[in-house]
Amino acid sequence: MRVSIITTIAAAVSATALGAAEIAPTAVSFEDGTVSQSLSGVAGDPASGSEIVGSKKLGNCIACHQVSDLADVPFQGEIGPSLDGAGERWTEAELRGIVANAKIMFEDTMMPSFYKTEGFIRPGNAYTGEAADDTFGPLLTAQQIEDVVAYLSTLKE
Amino acid sequence: MTNLKGALSALIVAGSMASGAMADPVDDTLIINEELTIVTRTAAPAHVADVLDEVMSGWLFRGTETRAMQADDFDNPGMIFVEQAEDVWNTADGSEGKSCADCHGASSDMSDVRPTFPKWNDAAEKVFTLEMQINDCRENRMGAEKWKYTGGDIVNMTALLASVSRGKPVNVAIDGPAQSTWEDGKELYYTRTGQLELSCANCHEDSYGKMIRADHLSQGQINGFPTYRLKNTKLNSAHARFKGCVRDTRAETYSPGSPEFVALELYVASRGNGLSVEGPSVRN
Numbered sequence: 001m002r003v004s005i006i007t008t009i010a011a012a013v014s015a016t017a018l019g020a021a022e023i024a025p026t027a028v029s030f031e032d033g034t035v036s037q038s039l040s041g042v043a044g045d046p047a048s049g050s051e052i053v054g055s056k057k058l059g060n061c062i063a064c065h066q067v068s069d070l071a072d073v074p075f076q077g078e079i080g081p082s083l084d085g086a087g088e089r090w091t092e093a094e095l096r097g098i099v100a101n102a103k104i105m106f107e108d109t110m111m112p113s114f115y116k117t118e119g120f121i122r123p124g125n126a127y128t129g130e131a132a133d134d135t136f137g138p139l140l141t142a143q144q145i146e147d148v149v150a151y152l153s154t155l156k157e
Numbered sequence: 158m159t160n161l162k163g164a165l166s167a168l169i170v171a172g173s174m175a176s177g178a179m180a181d182p183v184d185d186t187l188i189i190n191e192e193l194t195i196v197t198r199t200a201a202p203a204h205v206a207d208v209l210d211e212v213m214s215g216w217l218f219r220g221t222e223t224r225a226m227q228a229d230d231f232d233n234p235g236m237i238f239v240e241q242a243e244d245v246w247n248t249a250d251g252s253e254g255k256s257c258a259d260c261h262g263a264s265s266d267m268s269d270v271r272p273t274f275p276k277w278n279d280a281a282e283k284v285f286t287l288e289m290q291i292n293d294c295r296e297n298r299m300g301a302e303k304w305k306y307t308g309g310d311i312v313n314m315t316a317l318l319a320s321v322s323r324g325k326p327v328n329v330a331i332d333g334p335a336q337s338t339w340e341d342g343k344e345l346y347y348t349r350t351g352q353l354e355l356s357c358a359n360c361h362e363d364s365y366g367k368m369i370r371a372d373h374l375s376q377g378q379i380n381g382f383p384t385y386r387l388k389n390t391k392l393n394s395a396h397a398r399f400k401g402c403v404r405d406t407r408a409e410t411y412s413p414g415s416p417e418f419v420a421l422e423l424y425v426a427s428r429g430n431g432l433s434v435e436g437p438s439v440r441n
Contacts, residue, residue: 063369
């Protein structure tokens with residue numbers, strides 16, 4: 001029953017041509033699950049990325065993944081594989097694709113799509129249990145995705 | 158891609174083995190008041206045997222102290238509410254001046270009720286949860302007002318009716334007139350809702366035994382409902398729990414008592430057919 005229509009509108013905007021142009025969640029171009037173009041046009045900040053990965057209020061990646069580098073963050077989940085060495089296993093474009101919408105690389109994965117705004121069943125307004133309103137946006141912003149990708153790239157074993 | 162997925166699942170297996178014993182359900186037996194043995198694991202009923210070998214009570218996934226609280230009625234905070242409901246059971250209410258006991262006798266005579274609910278009601282031509290049945294008696298036989306679906310009065314009464322059935326196997330019917338409701342519930346169970354796109358099955362079928370942040374995922378069985386939760390220090394109905402779980406997928410939830418949750422309750426209850434009724438249980 002899952003609605004898995006993934007709109008792959010070729011990104012018309014070239015970040016390099018327009019400076020720091022942001023690619024909208026509906027305009028991301030995936031190629032075999034990877035995204036080669038920066039979503040924000042601004043280099044990611046690994047320190048901010050590490051905060052996002054560990055924080056319950058932001059990426060909450062730790063709910064499902066273990067990261068030895070974040071040993072000070074308690075209660076790391078075990079739904080997905082450990083992210084140790086992710087920067088060695090995956091290229092930047094692959095990591096960007098996985099974080100933006102993991103369901104393209106890993107069919108039917110339990111991992112949420114962090115840069116997606118369409119195709120949900122009964123989307124809510126965060127954790128209120130109420131219906132989504134017009135403030136509804138992707139789980140992470142374009143820059144937050146870039147920061148997370150930059151952080152994951154530093155995870156080498 | 159297939160190779161890649163293979164490599165990943167190898168990683169996942171290695172990962173969960175490394176974190177080991179902590180996440181597995183315990184090997185322990187629940188004996189209440191040193192006399193009543195509760196079936197907390199048993200072979201999966203036929204209609205879920207394609208996805209589960211064994212069905213397990215949430216009790217097996219809780220910590221030592223929480224488990225111990227449920228093994229003794231003096232330590233189980235849920236039993237206070239059972240006592241309160243026993244008083245209500247015997248007290249007349251409504252325009253007919255009748256109590257539950259006037260029609261049904263002692264609450265302890267009701268031990269075959271909880272295991273078979275939710276269940277088809279011929280007169281209403283729909284599946285009734287225990288809450289719906291209780292409110293039907295109040296309105297139509299006692300001339301009393303309906304209780305709020307997840308309010309204290311009704312959850313206490315369901316705790317009383319569960320407590321007298323403890324040890325009896327859950328045995329809800331999924332065929333006959335209830336079948337289409339059961340199918341609806343099954344559909345909901347596997348639907349990935351909300352912005353996190355997670356279904357009940359993602360957490361409670363594919364991932365039970367694993368940690369999701371600080372929570373040890375169980376199979377999400379409802380044989381222990383209502384449950385006294387240490388987190389909110391009150392009895393919680395199954396629909397209140399469903400609502401919390403759906404909310405946690407960043408979804409618009411259904412309401413307690415809605416046809417969707419009634420169907421889901423029948424389906425989830427059926428996944429636990431064969432486990433003992435153990436409500437009111439204790440959970441964190």
